[in-house]
Amino acid sequence: MKNEEKTKKRKAKRKLSTGLYKLAFFYAVLLLIIGFTLGVVYDSFISKGMEDEINKIIELSTTSEILYASGEEFCTIFPRTMKEIEEQTWKLGVMIDELESKNRIGEDLKLKYFDLQVRDFFLVKKASKECRINPLIIMYFYTNNLVECEECYEQGFELAIARNSLLEKVPIKIYAFEGKTSHSVVNYFKEKYNISSYPSLVFIYLEDGEERWLKEEGLINSNQILEKALTFQNASS
Amino acid sequence: MFPSITEILIGISQLLYYFSILLLTYIGALLLVIYLKYFPRVEKKEKRKIKELPFVSVVVPLYNDEEEIVYTLSSILTANYPKEKLEVIVVDDASKDKSYERAKMFEEFGVKVIRLKENRGAANAKNVGIKNSSKKAEIIITIDSDSVMEENAILNFVKLFDSKTGAISGAVRTKKAKSLLEKMQEYEYDIILFVRKIFEFLHSIPVTPGGMSAFSKKALERVGGFEEKSLTEDQEIAFKMHKHNYKVKVSLEAVSYTTVPKTFKAFLNQRVRWIRGGIYNRILHKNLLSLKYGDFALLGFTLDFVYAIPVFSAIISKLIELTIKxxxxxxxxxxxxxxxxxxxxxxxxxxxxxxxxxxxxSAHMINVIRRKAKAKEISLKELPSLILYNILYPFVWGIIWPLVIIKEIKSPGYKWGTR
Structure with a gap:
């Protein structure tokens, strides 16, 4: 009896401070909400920045269209403008692609970007005939759904490597379109070039003054892209 | 249709990343809640509870420490405690250098030196010391042979003992840091000390460090002494104290200074040993993971061990992402x-x-500990190293876990004195 009392006396009280764990859960949720809110604000800030950038390029493109319509100095100025537009749209494209894959931008921004690309595509085609610039045009159709297109990420990467090498050698324009978009002109392109699987690349070039195109389905590496690009460029010139 | 390897890898990477973020956020929030509730109590002066000073035996396990043992013993002998109530026992675990001879020099000051024929590890050396302690001894203090105690350390320990207290963890700080690695460890030791102190209020202290701790001799005998198979016997003994429902406390005023690894390799070896010891102890005392042990089951037993896992997961996740993207x-x-x-x-x-x-x-925690140890608080000059500590240390812990796994697979077993 005495021993039992002694043991009781030396026993430390053990309890579970449930309140603390609940409060910690509340704090954790609060922290996540703070982080998420910061993220939303930050993403809307990026979206706004990209939208402004798209508008600036559209302005540049509009100026070129006005110049084309008036026929004044268009062919002198356009090659420089074309290069500038290419660089800007490329950067925007990479950013949009990455942010879209993480669901961080809305559909509107992507459609606006496709608008910009479509507008530029037609302007470049007009300029090709008018000014004999003959840039090599590559249309890249992809989808961000990894299940449907396992090789799309790799293809984007190979295209980027090829672009880095080609930029120094030939005038080049790359247009990247999400295959599952609701954009009507992009869907028209898909029909025209018979796009049914992803990734798909369409090389558009001139041969004997005639526009021709070649479609490649499935992953093709940067060397193959370079080889084709240079062949088509030779045919054009 | 089966998913491709890329999809599986991306899936694993994303899962690990979100798992680690959620877990880290919860752990951070939990520590914050505990901190906010208890930090005012940390700064309070530790009150004296005893009427008469007990007899204290200080046990020093010794192995190949010829440089440091002299300072360790000098610090104990000059401690502010009545000499007639203090004994010092050195147990040399078959050192290969001149440690034993150095310790022998202190026999003339009343130090008892025992030499073991065979090297059997720190736990065994401590147990031998306890067995050879005076019958009058009520309190056993263990201190590593590379640590020195402050003059009031023993007094500050004994004043915290009561009938429910089984063990008291000392305020183990690092000796003066010279390199960046030592500085990082200095911050780490102080932060851990603070966290342990707030865990005391929830009966969740998971370790009584070898750097210096005090034990009730009765409690030690009741729990069966130190576990000789454990790589971290200083943690295993704390687990046993909890199992036997003894209180485990921390004294921020019983200060000792210990030697920390000077090279990164030695540092990693030490941490790998700690984690491997932690795994062993948790398997040995798996029944402590029960709600009947209250907060200890969740904090001392689980949280203290798993907090590095989400860091490790996040790093693995980013590595996977980098290989794909x-x-x-x-x-x-x-x-x-x-x-x-x-x-x-x-x-x-x-x-x-x-x-x-x-x-x-972290700066606040370090400052509280420094105030308690009467050391200088963080100066502006120290800010870069503190920032570096906060950035680098999670990554260091992140790579220790894979090392533990590799070590376990490659070469089980260990030798002590791995600092």
Whole structure:
């Protein structure tokens, strides 16, 4: 009896401070909400920045269209403008692609970007005939759904490597379109070039003054892209 | 249709990342709640509870420490405690250097030196010391042979003992840091000390460090002494104290200074040993993971061990992502600012927010410990190393776990004196 009392006396009280764990859960949720809110604000800030950038390029493109319509100095100025537009749209494209894959931008921004690309595509085609610039045009159709297109990420990467090498050698324009978009002109392109699987690349070039195109389905590496690009460029010139 | 390897890897990477972020956020929030509730109590002066000073035996396990043992013994002999109530026992665990001879020099000051024929580890040496302690001894203090105690350490220990107290962890700090690695460990020791102190209020102290701890001799005998198979016997003994329902406390005023690893390799070896010891102890005392042990089951037993896992998971997740995803900046040539803009997401923003919170928090914890040890508080000069500590240390812990796994597979077993 005495021993039992002694043991009781030396026993430390053990309890579970449930309140603390609940409060910690509340704090954790609060922290996540703070982080998420910061993220939303930050993403809307990026979206706004990209939208402004798209508008600036559209302005540049509009100026070129006005110049084309008036026929004044268009062919002198356009090659420089074309290069500038290419660089800007490329950067925007990479950013949009990455942010879209993480669901961080809305559909509107992507459609606006496709608008910009479509507008530029037609302007470049007009300029090709008018000014004999003959840039090599590559249309890249992809989808961000990894299940449907396992090789799309790799293809984007190979295209980027090829672009880095080609930029120094030939005038080049790359247009990247999400295959599952609701954009009507992009869907028209898909029909025209018979796009049914992803990734798909369409090389558009001139041969004997005639526009021709070649479609490649499935992953093709940067060397193959370079080889084709240079062949088509030779045919054009 | 079966998923491809890329899909599986991306899936694993994402899962690990979100798992680690959620877990880290919860752990951070839990520590914050405990901290906010208990930190005012940490700064309070530890009150004396005893009427008469008990007889104290200080046990020093010794192995190949000829340089340090002299300072260790000198610090004990000059401690502010009645000499007639103090004995010092050195147990030399078959050292190969002159440690034994150095310790023998102190026999003329009343130090008892025992030499073991065979090297059997720190736990065995401590047990031999306890067995050879005076029958009058009520309190056993163990101190590593590379640590020195402050003059009031023994007094500050004994005043905290009561009938429910089985063990008291000392305020083990690092000796003066010379290199960046030592500085990092200095911060780590102080922060851990603070966290242990707030865990005391929840009966959740998971370790009584070898650097210096005090035990009730009765409690030690009741729990069966130190576990000789454990790589971290100082943790295993604390687990046993909890199992036998003894209180385990921390004294921030019983200060000792210990030697920390000077090279990164030695540091990693030590940490690998700690984790492996932690795994062994948890398997041995798995029944402590029961709610009947209250907060200890969740905090001392689980949280103290698992907090490195989410860090490890996050690093693995990012490594997987890097092997799949190529760097935008170099290949896609989109510029630094654009790369930065797309890589930063809400999780990174949250991490940055938490980093600043933790930075302030860690500085506060270190300062409290330094005030208690009457040391200088963090100066502006120290800020870069403290920032570096907060950035680098999670990564260091992140790589220790894979090392533990490799070590376990390659070569089980250990030798002590791995600092």
């Amino acid at each position: 190529k760097p935008y900046f170099f290949v896609f040539k989109i510029g630094l600012i654009e790369s930065f803009l797309i890589y930063v997401d809400f999780i990174i923003l949250l991490s940055v927010f938490l980093f600043f919170l933790y930075f302030y928090w």
